[in-house]
Amino acid sequence: MSSTTTGQRIVVLGAGYAGLTAAKGAGRHHAVTLVAPEDRILHRIRRHETAAGRGRDWPTIGELTRDRRITHRRARAVALDPAAHEVRLDDGTTLAYDTLVYALGSRTAWHGVPGAEQLACSAEHAAELHRRIAAADRPGTLAVVGGGATGIELATELAEAHPAWQVRIVASGLVGGVYSDKGRAHVRRVLARLGVAVHENATVTEVTPDGLRTTAGPIDAGLVVWAASLEPHPLAAEAGLAVDEHGRALVDDHLRSVSHPDVHVVGDAAAVTVPGVGTLRMGCATALPQGQYLGKLLAGRTAKPFSFRYTVQCVSLGRRDGLLQVVRPDDSMRPTVFTGTAGRLAKAAIVGVVLSSLK
Template sequence: MNTTRTVAIVGAGYAGVLAANRLQASLTETERLSMSIVMVNPRAVFIDRIRLHQLAAGTTDAATIPLDHVLHPDVTVIVGEVTRILPERNGIVIDAAKGPIELPYDVLIYAVGSGAPPSIPGGASSHSVGTHDEALMAGAAVRRLVPGNRIVVVGGGATGVEMASELAEENPQMDIVLVSAGLLLSSLPQRGRKYVKSTLAFLNVQVVENERVVHVDMNFVELEGGRRIRSDLTIWTGSFTVPALARASALAVDAAGRLLVTETLQHQAYPNIIGAGDSVSVHGDAGKHLRMGCAVAAPMGGHAAVTALAYLRCQPPTALSIGFFIRCLSLGRRNGFVQHVGKDDVPKRVQLSGRAGAWVKERICVGVISGIQKERTSPGSYWTAPAPGARTFLRGARRLNQSRVVAGRKKAP
């Protein structure tokens, strides 16, 4: 009789891949014989999303990594799109190349990520860097422009600033305008915002603050007060949206469609459904300070693995503990900005900028990938600051390693 238990992971982004690696590498010898970890993703590549603005600007020609370069070799990959979760039957429906598949699971890790499609009138006339395909199309559109054309970047957050900076540095012959609905990088201290704005000015990026774009046309963007800004190409970097999979599967979601999970990352009604990354909303103190991005998605994926192991081993789950240390921005390839923050993401006094800031930012980007890869052999090694109020670093890793030893002793033949 087949007694194999299956952990299905939906999504091969920062959260999903780290979850798969940590989970597979943490299994005891006995567990490896009786457990199958299956990852479902629309393509057999990992998208390095923090490089997508570079792909659109033309400062890199690739933002993908073959999955087998980052994923544990014992994880099974199904290329396809999950169209439905059937929580009452513990199954998922996959639209694969050879037709629909229904895959049963014992544990499901929901890590479908996010995108950034514009949802305003005329939004289809703009481009985005929310997904790899969209970034490729934006890059192709940039290459079709001629000197003197204007690119309008909509969104005054980190993605918008990085996009505008990268475009301006790589395409100095273009006219770049960055439009922000509020203050540019409003969560940064005034000194930090002043530096970023001066760098954008040096790159000849025109910044328009406190102006909301309400309509996009092929030749202009329209602001809330009726003013129009000419645009030969509009790139949308506004707030992220998430796939509708959880809502379509009648699972509890927030107003934005993110899967609602407890502090242990489990769905309240279905504790064998565990969420991680941009596509989930964590209830309680453990999640109130978190923001979208790989700085949260990757460690959430790691904790999803810890929770999955606890569930499979009939052990009590532990609460998520993620804090912050820095925020970093690339301002083109030669300039950057780093803001020291507390565990609660509140900015501190220390800042780093210029070439040193660019160096730190690049090391962080490289370190995210190498950290995920290291989890294939050293589960729990991905470094994460603890949540506000926590006393030590890497508490999740220690709990993971301790539980692995205990489980090994219990199950040793």
């Protein structure tokens, strides 16, 4: 079945960066049903601001799709039957489709660490974290688990917004270890300036009411924020779509499931491999281009295979600083970095482009 057949029933699961842009592109020429429980875009790359009480209400999905033939169903997909071409929703209804766009993204991976899911606050619940900090009787100690971009952004933003709190960042490897030597050195300088205690090579083995147990010893913390890693939503694997060892759906060069070609998979849920680049990492930088490409494909505006090359990685380091790390097309590090005001403005500009593209 062609993905550009006129009059087809297109259902998009998920309104993140990939799902929303794919729906908007397809909605130029087709009627699209967009299934997502939220009323507003989540804008994941700015959750650290929400955690620090600096966030704001982002545009509603209705505002972003009002010029397209898109019907927003505020529900969750709970089951997928590819053989019957049906999706079951949590409101008890079933949607039939000719073409399905699976863009359910990723969620916090707890890795079976005892106490983590029960006691830690995940990055997805940034607003709840802000409420817990605000409700505290007095400043305390907060540990951010995860030395990648999400953990770094949370630790720096929270330390800057709440200087009376002792903020720690805990990583199983090196904090900012993915960046070049210059990039990582700058991250460490900013963390030191903000008074963030760094615990590296400390794998968390348990979260307790008093903090963390790690391979490097106990770490005290009244609040724990879990930003260690992400895992794809399990619905694709449960429905029988071919997935890799991480649970990401395997797709061809037109972002179609290799096992079910009437299902397109984009964003964090997809294991997209590009020649000369490799399998793309999860994140906004890869999800948005996939959604844009698929929107054009479904609208009949392109028939070319999906292509992609990396250019930069960027990370916020509080309100006054940032890091723009230049990378090669395969995402490996170049030595060039932009830091301080230049890095902050570059990150802000990129985030602005993301929001503008969604509009």
